[in-house]
Amino acid sequence: MRRPFAMTPRRELHTREMDEEHLQSLKVNTQRLMEDIHYTSRWGTGEKWGEKPTETGVSRLALSDADKEARDWFIHATEALGCHVTIDEMGNIFAVRPGVKNDKPPTFVGSHLDTQPSGGRYDGILGVCAGVEMLKVLADNWVETEYPVGVVNWTNEEGARFPISMMSSGVWAGYIPLDTAHNAKEVHPGTTTMGAELKRIGYMGKMPCSHESMPMAAHFELHIEQGPLLEMSNKKIGVVTGVQAYKWLQVTVKGRETHTGTTDLKSRADALLTAAKMILHSHKLATANNALASTGILHLKPGSTNTVPGEVTFTLDIRAQSDEAVARMEHLINHDFHKIASGENVGGLNPGCPLDALNTGCTPGLPCTVTIKEFFKSPATNFNPLCIDAVNRAAHSVLGPDSQDLVMEMTSGAGHDSVYTNKRCPTSMIFVPCREGVSHNPAEFCKDEDCALGAQVLLQSVLRFDRMREVQRVTWKQEPYTLEDVHASENARTWEMDR
């Protein structure tokens, strides 16, 4: 399999022959990149937040009709650039551009085209479009990589429609069973499943969804930071060294449905009032423990103005730097939520003052019960040192003399498909700032120049990694990786000199 332009071999530029000057001369086209980002937002156009035509969000839930159209575009665009496209049984789309040596796995760039129900134009989309832009730069410049390079669109990264985030990279990595994923019910209205929707839109591929069927030499992901740190510290590129730990809990409070007008406060087992105390308390626990706690979904029954809710179910997303810190939060939540449900006066963050407690000023009511169920967890992730280094070098190279002031190492607050790829292949990520750190919001915004800088660092990281694979042989083993070796380093100095 060869790309059409490979028919004129004398004009090809091989990455192994490139020097630093050559590498730096390969530039992404900012306008072309932004056109792809804005063009694809027609599929699932979201809420308008500004005057310009590009100032709307994107609402493109996984496997919706809009998602199908964005997928079709992705396949069309990458095939036109000479890629071979494969779809696996989770609908992951792998576009691979052949290199010189095609008996080894490709170096991948990946992210996702699905969005939150009221998401923006950049989350996931920037990473995929930057991958497509990379393919265009390689084609324009007749670059022949040593090994194949690929771009992957992962299915249902958001977990917004089918409530397991990073679902299909999780299946690929062997951490989420295929059946669990196929049988996942959509959050609302809950009448269909992931598997049924994959079939409906024609994206249930034949290839098994597995790192064995589609191995990767590495996975690089460009993403908006989705937080305020880069912007607040005037940095341009975040070199992501890992992802914080998190866990998703489903909390169900059961009380008693009663009439709001005839049931005095002390005769109530009000499931919503109890849930409100829990949500407030989880925030206080997060504050006290340098963690995050967030409730994004809440359903109650029966849902009538004049009936005290008898049952409330809500999600609790807890995050912290380490697995231990998340475990500690979970322990406190379990301990305190049962007390809150039974009517005990939890608080005591200031033991000297008994009034610092949830129930102060409340009427004691009848007890509720609570059950807490974990439905997703993502342990703290440490990205691969070689990939982190490749990104670091690319960033400094792209940003030039002032790069020390413009690049920072950081951990990601959010999970990404890179969390799962990191379990099976060397992985790292590149962050670019987004306005006020806002994401999962129609008004999510990343400057054109920052999108392009990120894409440039991504391109450079992939090319450097491709060169590294050729000139180096490195053996490593890092938990929880099962991938045990990549080409061993033979000449670290050659690579050093590239900087």
Place this chain on the structure above:
Amino acid sequence: MRRPFAMTPRRELHTREMDEEHLQSLKVNTQRLMEDIHYTSRWGTGEKWGEKPTETGVSRLALSDADKEARDWFIHATEALGCHVTIDEMGNIFAVRPGVKNDKPPTFVGSHLDTQPSGGRYDGILGVCAGVEMLKVLADNWVETEYPVGVVNWTNEEGARFPISMMSSGVWAGYIPLDTAHNAKEVHPGTTTMGAELKRIGYMGKMPCSHESMPMAAHFELHIEQGPLLEMSNKKIGVVTGVQAYKWLQVTVKGRETHTGTTDLKSRADALLTAAKMILHSHKLATANNALASTGILHLKPGSTNTVPGEVTFTLDIRAQSDEAVARMEHLINHDFHKIASGENVGGLNPGCPLDALNTGCTPGLPCTVTIKEFFKSPATNFNPLCIDAVNRAAHSVLGPDSQDLVMEMTSGAGHDSVYTNKRCPTSMIFVPCREGVSHNPAEFCKDEDCALGAQVLLQSVLRFDRMREVQRVTWKQEPYTLEDVHASENARTWEMDR
């Protein structure tokens, strides 16, 4: 128009000829009454809560297919008992049994056959079935009333599907515009309206929905208490003298949708955390002000585990004995909710301790905004003294020598159709105890003997009122009645002696 059995005039018993012994000899048939209650629960059978076949709730939203079937049964049952049935343009069904003098309005018994989404077998249904049982007792005993008596099934009393409670008695009384009612959208999924559903199930009658088209001499309503007071004090009958004031507010909190993993606590405008504080605070305000505050519906956007909610809308049902107390609660809620939204530390019910406040232990975040909209109100209601007296006398007569220990006067915590009929005709209500005061719950339960006692008091109240209309002439004017006179009292002593 005459009932068929009126063809054998010599066996008729006229109410004006009855003495106390006659009156007391007219007994409801407990088994027959309970059979009607349990038989009709087949339409919209709800959640099972016990082992017996009758131990399920009822889920019969207004104008659903199940409601249509219950309506059909009501018409069939009352026509078979010699009633003339009329349906108005709100689907209210009036079944009228002729009396001797049919040029005057009927004395009505009324309640409703619709239920909450997960309601019980008694709320509303007991009142309608007791009306049907009254018609059966009158028929069995060949009783001829002086004036016509009727039974009315009011449409959408619950306001659970179309969110205006007591909607159709409200239209009848001229307090809710017909258009507002017809255009009311169902709560969920919101794709149809009251008017469309009335047409769909064939219950949009031709008669205008108005107290002028269907005048009432009086309206008596039997209902389960839906609260714990009768049971707690070992009473059998509550003579209801009025209904507490209440107001329904819709509260909308707007914050900012952001990613749960990447947005630190101080960079959030968390609409749900803010709403949780408001719900807890409304409960504290109710506790401090001897009022009730309840949230029964809460929706949030966008509804994803890893997105901080940007918008939350919830209902707030506030109730108190007087209109002034409700107004005071509303003032406090308005005042404090705006502070809570902006991030101020509201609390201070114990001014000596600054820790007694919602925000103690919280991370200060970004401000949210709040809007509060009233969507329903029901001022405090005082029932008609003559009707209250009729119920009082009937209750003491039915309960016999120990009646002083078994009857209590009380106000209703819930609104009922009687609130609106009271604006246009003399009205009062009869309460019977229900288990643990639980209502709006599948496990709502009223003992057979208590259902029958209530029905017996209802029957006696109607007969006593019918006699009263004959022997008395009373003129009164009571705000906010516009009905200015009923037959004036001429001989109060005659009526006294009936007891």
